[in-house]
Amino acid sequence: MLNIDVLTLFPGIMEGALRESILGRAQTQGHVKINLTNFRDYATDKHRTVDDYPYGGGAGMVLKAEPLYRAVEDIGGVDPHARGRVLLMSPQGVPFSQKLAVELARESRLLFICGHYEGFDERIRTGLVTDEISIGDYVLTGGELPALVMIDAVVRLLPGVLGNDESAQTDSFADGLLEFPQYTRPEVFRGMGIPPVLLSGHHAQIAKWRRQQSLLRTLQRRPELLDTVVLTREDQKLLDDAKRESDNR
Ligand code: 4GX
Numbered sequence: 001m002l003n004i005d006v007l008t009l010f011p012g013i014m015e016g017a018l019r020e021s022i023l024g025r026a027q028t029q030g031h032v033k034i035n036l037t038n039f040r041d042y043a044t045d046k047h048r049t050v051d052d053y054p055y056g057g058g059a060g061m062v063l064k065a066e067p068l069y070r071a072v073e074d075i076g077g078v079d080p081h082a083r084g085r086v087l088l089m090s091p092q093g094v095p096f097s098q099k100l101a102v103e104l105a106r107e108s109r110l111l112f113i114c115g116h117y118e119g120f121d122e123r124i125r126t127g128l129v130t131d132e133i134s135i136g137d138y139v140l141t142g143g144e145l146p147a148l149v150m151i152d153a154v155v156r157l158l159p160g161v162l163g164n165d166e167s168a169q170t171d172s173f174a175d176g177l178l179e180f181p182q183y184t185r186p187e188v189f190r191g192m193g194i195p196p197v198l199l200s201g202h203h204a205q206i207a208k209w210r211r212q213q214s215l216l217r218t219l220q221r222r223p224e225l226l227d228t229v230v231l232t233r234e235d236q237k238l239l240d241d242a243k244r245e246s247d248n249r
């Protein structure tokens with residue numbers, strides 16, 4: 001069972017998303033425990049202040065170190081070694097990836113820190129955070145959506161969370177390639193047919209076509225992914241054939 005804590009000033013942003021569908025089911029089935037904490041509860045003054053003006057001046061506010069230290073120590077314990085990984089979502093972080101999701105899914109506890117609007121006092125990074133992670137090169141209003149993205153990617157990898165039909169082994173990135181095209185009924189939709197091989201009943205041919213489509217799609221859309229996947233000699237041949245076909249078109 002994975003234990004996830006989230007520190008946020010806006011737990012409401014995450015509540016709905018965590019209740020629905022596979023993430024909701026993963027919690028009721030006991031694969032993961034997700035605990036949301038409003039770190040404003042750890043402010044000590046009567047106005048429950050969590051941010052303050054930046055030293056040196058300038059626009060915007062900065063999240064204070066004290067409430068977050070108190071929250072992390074209360075939830076994760078005072079011993080940084082026993083605490084598990086403490087993740088901070090920010091555009092300055094290392095890019096999130098399937099590889100990192102697999103790594104995080106092996107942990108027993110994760111603690112996410114979500115900021116909003118402003119920056120963090122740097123001592124939060126230096127004294128609390130083990131991993132600073134970005135979900136992409138764009139600017140959001142807060143860390144809650146990135147935390148949801150990461151929680152979603154991690155929880156679906158936990159043993160038992162996905163059924164056989166939804167298996168994490170068969171999806172895009174499990175083998176480092178993009179997915180092949182899929183079709184369902186009807187056979188002709190608004191004049192658009194389907195590749196005849198899929199109706200042939202020839203399972204080896206179908207598998208070969210799908211592999212070739214995955215390779216071709218990866219080459220066309222995300223060629224850099226091919227640098228890191230190991231291609232069999234058969235893959236190399238399928239890819240060469242597919243390249244020749246698309247050159248002829
Ligand atoms: N991938 N944001 C965090 C607040 C903030 C400001 C400064 C730390 C330092 C983002 C992303 C992202 C916006 C979340 C700023 N936190 N996080 N927030 N892209 O854009 O992860």
